Amino acid sequence: MAVSVANCCFSALSSTVKIRYPISSQCRFAASHGSLSPLTPKTTIRKRRGVERSPSSPAKSISQQDSAPEKKSPRRLKYERTKLPGDGISGRGDRGGFQTAAFKSFGMQRKDKEFQLDSKEPQVEPGNLQDTAFLNAVVKVYCTHTAPDYSLPWQKQRQFTSTGSAFMIGNGKLLTNAHCVEHDTQVKVKRRGDDTKYVAKVLARGVDCDIALLSVENKEFWKGVEPLQLGRLPHLQDAVTVVGYPLGGDTISVTKGVVSRIEVTSYAHGSSDLLGIQIDAAINPGNSGGPAFNDQGECIGVAFQVYRSEEAENIGYVIPTTVVSHFLDDYEKNGKYTGFPCLGVLLQKLENPALRSCLKVPGNEGVLVRRVEPTSDANNVLKEGDVIVSFDDVHVGCEGTVPFRSNERIAFRYLISQKFAGDMAELGIIRAGAFMTLQVVLNPRIHLVPYHIDGGQPSYLIIAGLVFTPLSEPLIDEECEDSIGLKLLAKARYSLARFKGEQIVILSQVLASEVNIGYEDMGNQQVLKFNGIPIKNIHHMAHLVDKCKDEYLIFEFEDNYIAVLERKAATASSSCILKDYGIPSERSSDLLEPYLDSPSDNQALEQDYGNSPVSNLEIGVDGLLWA
DSSP: OOOOOOOEEEEOBOTTEEEEOTTOEEEEEBSEEOOSOTTSOOOOBOOSSOBOOSOOOOSSOHHHHTOOOSSOOSOOOOOOOOOOOOSSSOSSOOSSOOOOOOGGGGTEEEETTEEEEOOOOOSSOOOOGGGOGGGGGEEEEEEEEOOBOSSSTTSBOOOEEEEEEEEEEETTEEEEOGGGGTTEEEEEEEOTTOOOEEEEEEEEEETTTTEEEEEOOOGGGGTTOOOOOBOOOOOTTOEEEEEEOOTTOSSOEEEEEEEEEEEEEEETTTTEEEEEEEEOSOOOTTOTTOEEEOTTSOEEEEEEEEEEETTEEEEEEEEEHHHHHHHHHHHHHHSSOOOOOBOOEEEEEOOOHHHHHHTTOOSSBOEEEEEEOTTSGGGGTOOTTOEEEEETTEEOBTTSEEEETTTEEEETHHHHTTSOTTOEEEEEEEETTEEEEEEEEOBOOOOSSOSSOTTSSOOOEEETTEEEEEOOHHHHHHHOHHHHOHHHHHHHHHOOOSSTTOOOEEEEEEOOOGGGTTOTTOOSEEEEEETTEEOOSHHHHHHHHHHOOSSEEEEEEGGGOEEEEEHHHHHHHHHHHHHHTTOSOSBOGGGGSOOOOOHHHHHHHTOSGGGSOOOGGGSSBTTEEEO
8 A cells, every 4th residue: 555755746638637647746736627516626536546426525635626618517537546557667656657759750869879969950940830830730628528437337427528738740630648638528529719629539548658640530620720849958058848738717828937957857648757857837737738939949858747736836847759759659659558668677776886796787777676477478587586688779877877869867667658569679688697698578557556557447247236346556546545444455566467368356345135134244355266266357256157067156365265156046037137237238248258278377376476566676766766
């Protein structure tokens, strides 16, 4: 269970979505959501990523008190998430976000094993950006969301609306933030100075990089407008102008500041760590998905989150064009978005000279491999105790940093994020004092407990009123931490998947009936075995139940708790229970597909390392980090 140690927050530009990290940074997305009355006190149901189902609060957080109502709705989402370790070198850690750049598209090139910028002359003279014609490429996004009800997985929550920003990039496509169109049922866009809304289609969502690609087929929408061209990565102190449709009005808004920092940043929506641009320009709810320009009129990125704290002011974040380029290249290359890859190892910095000497590391370099994820390709080539000293011939420092541009250094996971899923990387390591090179395939991380549900609707299986579903972060949000239990929360936060497709299956609730008398109070407990067979995932459990011919159905839970049902009575009661509770089906549609067993999964189930939580000492400490 996460422990709050700091009172600060990342606001990812939505008045309703909020995510908590191990350092208790809270993230609120700034797509300005509709509410019943923006300034009336709210009633918040406490959840881990927090689901706010009431009007926005009059509190001093801008992203809560100034939401622009589009449609009255008593239910809104506010996520709070605790990040787990993910890719790269960071004291905060993450659960697997990795950032990439296609340098060729944005004046970036790699020289002498460092990342350099091409010194191109600006093509547009500095001027008053507020009066330029290319601002017409910035549009307002209207989205209707219908989120799944994870506690009642056979139905959806009441719909709500939000507004955000987007901009044209040509070929009938627009860019916005993924959180602006999450769980969308309808997306519309409106141009500057126009009163017509056009229907848009979501082509791809990059959850980890918080980018979504939209398309508008109506040719009238594109008449007389020049799409924006993505520019280069800016330098410190470069002027930056953020354009969008934040709360407070329907016309376009322009705010200005400077670039204050460029580093690997925590992305709130995807719980990932990617390259980010920190600025001091005002970013408010509704600015999400809007472009940021430099003084030459180049689009340098996409506004997406802000950092709020009592100790800090005017800290906003922009997704750089290098990350946007990776997203677009990935989509063009694969026909869909595949995500940022990871290496899948837990690392320790080697700042201590005695530690380096003990490991026979000759220079002031390298990071120690402390643990390898069982589902990563690195598990086949790396061992605990190896020291990674280079990545694709780029030397890794003892603090876990690598050269970046001419006179800067950046976190090691930045190199990993330059790759695409399935790419090969060459690692230089020191093992028992001997130097060697290894080839590793990089793929997106497999989460034992996912942050987002693919397809939008969670799986479920109902057996004689016992409702089983995979554990997920959205489910923890809705059920609240207190009702989940510390042991289950520890697994959700820190355990590793032992094989692809592994899930933590829980009994979420029991629909009271005669056949399940005595089990009515059970809820949010992990089921480990069915009739003595270990459960791999909910599809495997449904397969075991379907082929069972025994007299009893025996479910074994944690702490040796057992629930037994008579098989024939359970089968006979199912239709009546579904009818009494108004449930359309006893299982989700994905569980109707044939189940394919894998012998390798059976071997992985016998191993304990995947199911043993990472210790608290390995989370949120500067010296112990995930790549």
